[in-house]
Amino acid sequence: MHRPQYSTQQLTYHLAQLGVQPGGTLMVHASLRAVGAVDGGAHAVVSALRxxxxxxxxxxxxxxxxxNSDSSPAYRSRVQGLGDEATAAVRAGMPPYDPAATPASASLGILAETVRRTPGAERSAHPQTSFAALGPRAGQLMAGHRPDCHLGEDSPLARLYDADAHVLFLGTGFDTCTAFHLGEYRVPAPPRRTYRCVISAPGGRTWWSYEDVALDDSDFGALGDDFEHSGGGTPRSGPVGAAHSRLFRLTDAVDFAQKWLPAHRPY
Structure with a gap:
């Protein structure tokens, strides 16, 4: 069956119909495979969003x-079953974080990397959970991302909350809803853990350890289902290209998560 190819203008129209408004601040999670064939590919999708x-x-x-982390599930999966020598070789070959050059992880999709590489993009400084932004508020939103604060009050997520940003899912779901993580920081006495990653330092490549809130997205699917059906911040839904898409206020998602998590996790 022939699948249609969408133009930048068609996607822009779909986004406007969904509720994306001029002058707003928008955080996007996207599966371009779900959006379908687009004339101009990922760059055209970025143009449509802008x-x-x-x-x-x-x-x-x-x-x-x-x-660049040995405390992540991705690392544990990579070295599972390897011997000491092979594991040491993996660790020795892990690249240090360079905010100007380190690409977004492939699991985030091609749109994230396309935005990062677009001329004029600003990137926050965290070696594990950075954000990238394009537009007049980009520098303000990306500034001050403390290296020992993944997604809390000293991260772009809190600045997006203050800016009354919206969140857009293009063919993705609540199981990877980054906004919910700010709710994890805002529960009373959240559990903490140690993280490690490779960074560039004045003396060269080095490992760095730090403590931060223990992030856990394993129940975000259930959290998102309850949020979507709560009536308090009902996302708008509709097609963007071929992708089932949702648009909602970030503040609604964070506030709901802050109340939902203590009632559903054994803190």
């Missing part, structure tokens, strides 16, 4: 880094 936001709007994407 077109819907207008010149006064700001586009934000997570551009997280997983490949």
């Amino acid at each position: 077109g819907a936001l207008g010149t006064a709007g700001t586009l934000v994407v997570p551009v997280f880094t997983l490949e």
